[in-house]
Amino acid sequence: MGVDSPSISESRGPAADVSNPVHSYNVRICHWINLISCVYLLWSGVHIFLDFPELYWGHTGYRGYPAAFRLADWGLSWEDAGAIGDRRWGRNYHFTAAWVFLINGLVYVGWNLYSKHFRNRMVPGRDEWTVANVRAELRDSVRWRSRRHTHDGAAAGASYGTLQKTSYLILIFVYVPLMILTGIAQSPGFTAAMPMLLDLFGGRQSARTLHTIGTVALVLFVVIHVLEIAAAGFLVKVRSMIAPGSE
Amino acid sequence: MSNRISRRTLLASLPTLGGLLLTGCTRETFVPPRVRGGLIGAADVLTMSTNRLLLSRQQLAREYSRSDVADPFPTWNQTNPRNAEYQRHASEGFTNWRLPISGLVARSRELSLAEIRRLPARTQITAHVCEQGWSAIGEWTGVPLQRVLDEAGGVTPAARYVVIDTFDGWYEGYDLFEVAHDQTILAYGLNGRDLPRGNGAPLRLRVERQCGYKQLKFVKSIRVVDSMAGIGRGTGGINSDFGFHWFAGV
Numbered sequence A: 001m002g003v004d005s006p007s008i009s010e011s012r013g014p015a016a017d018v019s020n021p022v023h024s025y026n027v028r029i030c031h032w033i034n035l036i037s038c039v040y041l042l043w044s045g046v047h048i049f050l051d052f053p054e055l056y057w058g059h060t061g062y063r064g065y066p067a068a069f070r071l072a073d074w075g076l077s078w079e080d081a082g083a084i085g086d087r088r089w090g091r092n093y094h095f096t097a098a099w100v101f102l103i104n105g106l107v108y109v110g111w112n113l114y115s116k117h118f119r120n121r122m123v124p125g126r127d128e129w130t131v132a133n134v135r136a137e138l139r140d141s142v143r144w145r146s147r148r149h150t151h152d153g154a155a156a157g158a159s160y161g162t163l164q165k166t167s168y169l170i171l172i173f174v175y176v177p178l179m180i181l182t183g184i185a186q187s188p189g190f191t192a193a194m195p196m197l198l199d200l201f202g203g204r205q206s207a208r209t210l211h212t213i214g215t216v217a218l219v220l221f222v223v224i225h226v227l228e229i230a231a232a233g234f235l236v237k238v239r240s241m242i243a244p245g246s247e
Numbered sequence B: 001m002s003n004r005i006s007r008r009t010l011l012a013s014l015p016t017l018g019g020l021l022l023t024g025c026t027r028e029t030f031v032p033p034r035v036r037g038g039l040i041g042a043a044d045v046l047t048m049s050t051n052r053l054l055l056s057r058q059q060l061a062r063e064y065s066r067s068d069v070a071d072p073f074p075t076w077n078q079t080n081p082r083n084a085e086y087q088r089h090a091s092e093g094f095t096n097w098r099l100p101i102s103g104l105v106a107r108s109r110e111l112s113l114a115e116i117r118r119l120p121a122r123t124q125i126t127a128h129v130c131e132q133g134w135s136a137i138g139e140w141t142g143v144p145l146q147r148v149l150d151e152a153g154g155v156t157p158a159a160r161y162v163v164i165d166t167f168d169g170w171y172e173g174y175d176l177f178e179v180a181h182d183q184t185i186l187a188y189g190l191n192g193r194d195l196p197r198g199n200g201a202p203l204r205l206r207v208e209r210q211c212g213y214k215q216l217k218f219v220k221s222i223r224v225v226d227s228m229a230g231i232g233r234g235t236g237g238i239n240s241d242f243g244f245h246w247f248a249g250v
Helices: A025-050 A076-084 A088-114 A116-120 A131-142 A163-182 A188-193 A196-201 A206-244 B004-012 B016-021 B039-054 B083-091 B114-119 B144-151
Strands: B099-104 B109-112 B122-129 B135-144 B161-166 B173-177 B187-190 B204-206 B220-224
Touching: A025 A076, A025 A088, A025 A206, A088 A116, A088 A163, A088 B039, A131 A163, A163 A196, A163 A206, A188 A196, A188 B016, A188 B039, A196 A206, B039 B144, B099 B144, B109 B114, B109 B144, B114 B187, B122 B187, B135 B144, B144 B187
Parallel strands: B099 B220
Antiparallel strands: B099 B109, B122 B135, B135 B187, B161 B173, B161 B220, B187 B204
């Protein structure tokens, strides 16, 4: 597989099966490794959180210190949460999944910068960022209906809408780096090497709180992502992430 | 078995490149005493190697100001070992307690708390970071661990780990890179007063670049070894014996 072997979706020739285009091998493989590592990150993160189910702001936070969030206020007592949360399992899998996520993410970004996937297919064109186009996408999105065609009229199994492109770019280049930084800002080792991480987020406990808020935000994003896929035709979209297509 | 060795060799070779750049560093600087199997073990090596490369200049952990200190400092887990020997020393104000320093040092010896307090002290206001997620800032006063080893004539060339045993039955191994750090101290003072029993009297270790479970309380003895094999379950410490990370920099 080389960068110059075009995936079906990227070829404009008449032979391309535009009714069922697929993502490149790289996008597909990275997507599923990413999904597995994210599931582990989320699940292990929930375990770590349940083992100490309070959040604080600033440099300091311990049981008895004024908390910004207590799970106990929402119906799950400290003892009950601790009985569910297994931090040994959680920490082992969280940091392992983090490395898988990071390495996979670097391969994904590196490869797609090299193959110009980002430039060609993910950076919205000037003609796409028009008021009329964004308004139309928002209207469709609110109605849970995906635009099934791109601006050049091709079917959209593996192509992205303007808002979709923008949200993916924000996810990859803003959200993910912030999650990594708020994660390592909690580490005594990494913060000794990079003390500015503590100043960046206003303290170790602030970083932990932001890391948790980011996790909740991601879960909401994934729910919307899946609903949008459903609106676009679930089978077509998922097939474009799995199958080599009807070649 | 051959698979296990080849995997370990592979993992161990990862950080060797970095090791060449640093003088005085050994394999132990980058790899835990016993590398676990599978992806978890690979992640352990990546985490430790990355940390050690980033900290190769032995940078200090952030030191805070007095106004950031938590006083009283929170206590956690064991606050009063039931061990009879400990209770006797505590009731005597630790005046008859001696810290044995043995193993791969030039000359084994024992130090009283008074002798330890007469050694050059260091005070640092640092964050205690628990792996559970809490953190609190305390002003710790003590003597650098390296200075205590120097009182025993220093470690021999074969030395690789310093093992600390405690009165509540815990033990942990620390590689010499961690031991040599300026902020690695045996603390006898907290927030300007004697270290309270709940926080680990008579001595507790501070390794400011690792999580709380490596900051052993109720220090009983120090020994210097060439390998962690044969101590406990051989993973390098009681926490890793129970499946936690040996290197607790995250």
